Amino acid sequence: xxxxxxxxxxxxxxxxxxxxxxxxxxxxxxxxxxxxxxxxxxxxxxxxxxxxxxxxxxxxxxxxxxxxxxxxxxxxxxxxxxxxxxxxxxxxxxxxxxxxxxxxxxxxxxxxxxxxxxxxxxxxxxxxxxxxxxxxxxxxxxxxxxxxxxxxxxxxxxxxxxxxxxxxxxxxxxxxxxxxxxxxxxxxxxxxxxxxxxxxxxxxxxxxxxxxxxxxxxxxxxxxxxxxxxxxxxxxxxxxxxxxxxxxxxxxxxxxxxxxxxxxxxxxxxxxxxxxxxxxxxxxxxxxxxxxxxxxxxxxxxxxxxxxxxxxxxxxxxxxxxxxxxxxxxxxxxxxxxxxxxxxxxxxxxxxxxxxxxxxxxxxxxxxxxx
Numbered sequence: 001x002x003x004x005x006x007x008x009x010x011x012x013x014x015x016x017x018x019x020x021x022x023x024x025x026x027x028x029x030x031x032x033x034x035x036x037x038x039x040x041x042x043x044x045x046x047x048x049x050x051x052x053x054x055x056x057x058x059x060x061x062x063x064x065x066x067x068x069x070x071x072x073x074x075x076x077x078x079x080x081x082x083x084x085x086x087x088x089x090x091x092x093x094x095x096x097x098x099x100x101x102x103x104x105x106x107x108x109x110x111x112x113x114x115x116x117x118x119x120x121x122x123x124x125x126x127x128x129x130x131x132x133x134x135x136x137x138x139x140x141x142x143x144x145x146x147x148x149x150x151x152x153x154x155x156x157x158x159x160x161x162x163x164x165x166x167x168x169x170x171x172x173x174x175x176x177x178x179x180x181x182x183x184x185x186x187x188x189x190x191x192x193x194x195x196x197x198x199x200x201x202x203x204x205x206x207x208x209x210x211x212x213x214x215x216x217x218x219x220x221x222x223x224x225x226x227x228x229x230x231x232x233x234x235x236x237x238x239x240x241x242x243x244x245x246x247x248x249x250x251x252x253x254x255x256x257x258x259x260x261x262x263x264x265x266x267x268x269x270x271x272x273x274x275x276x277x278x279x280x281x282x283x284x285x286x287x288x289x290x291x292x293x294x295x296x297x298x299x300x301x302x303x304x305x306x307x308x309x310x311x312x313x314x315x316x317x318x319x320x321x322x323x324x325x326x327x328x329x330x331x332x333x334x335x336x337x338x339x340x341x342x343x344x345x346x347x348x349x350x351x352x353x354x355x356x357x358x359x360x361x362x363x364x365x366x367x368x369x370x371x
Contacts, residue, residue: 063114101270122158
């Protein structure tokens with residue numbers, strides 16, 4: 001790959017010696033200036049796949065914003081910035097994070113001081129554009145990470161408004177673990193003759209993850225969860241709930257029962273969210289109860305188990321949740337509870353994934369354990 005010595009050295013410092021399939025296929029196209037639609041399952045190294053070409057396309061002598069990476073969540077913004085910063089600093093490029101839940105002042109100062117790479121969420125990025133603190137007239141490289149969500153109803157309006165503020169000649173890359181047909185269709189109006197790279201389009205569920213699916217009564221779920229948590233070996237576990245209120249309530253229940261648990265949901269302040277993630281990464285709180293905010297792209301080393309306490313609303317969210325474990329070829333386990341009320345939704349998810357999962361009744365297992 002035609003990467004500069006500085007970028008190669010930065011990658012080597014990450015202890016990376018060989019590219020993953022998505023990196024091997026994507027980086028040469030992006031270095032050649034092509035627009036790109038890239039799909040590879042979660043945990044496959046997509047961030048480095050666009051970060052390396054991104055820093056190569058930026059000119060350290062130009063003190064204007066030259067690259068913008070848009071991501072759906074604050075946590076993912078911080079993570080993507082960490083990978084990109086490691087490459088950018090080796091080439092004396094300045095990177096700034098833009099996301100809500102904190103003061104605009106420091107971000108505005110960083111932009112005035114000549115930030116060249118921006119990693120941000122759509123709402124805060126658009127806020128800076130409208131305030132005049134962000135100028136994208138010199139933008140060369142635009143990335144939509146988790147593109148299926150970025151172009152969906154929740155973010156589409158803000159993303160469209162941001163794109164209108166960028167030069168038409170920019171290079172654009174869309175990357176995601178899932179790439180529904182509608183995303184590719186929508187992307188055509190934003191990209192110029194894009195190349196499409198699909199590493200594992202037919203593999204909706206992570207192959208290194210073992211699935212355990214249980215039919216269960218709603219009233220038995222908390223007891224079943226406690227049984228699973230009591231069997232943990234100290235490795236990080238993510239428990240997914242459906243709503244902010246439900247996640248908050250479940251985390252409180254587990255905390256009162258003595259489990260080392262943190263909660264991640266949208267109503268938390270930014271400082272609180274960052275504290276939770278710091279404690280989870282460090283192992284101080286090895287159990288994370290989260291809404292789908294944690295399902296998108298977060299890479300926490302060593303997560304051995306994901307528990308779907310509540311069923312997600314779509315097969316895409318199921319795929320993204322499961323992708324928190326079994327990353328970069330490691331093994332992992334996914335446990336899914338299905339109540340009678342969720343039967344129809346589960347059938348829809350299985351049908352969309354094109355796969356039937358074996359299932360056992362939880363009550364039978366519990367009675368055997370007692371016996």
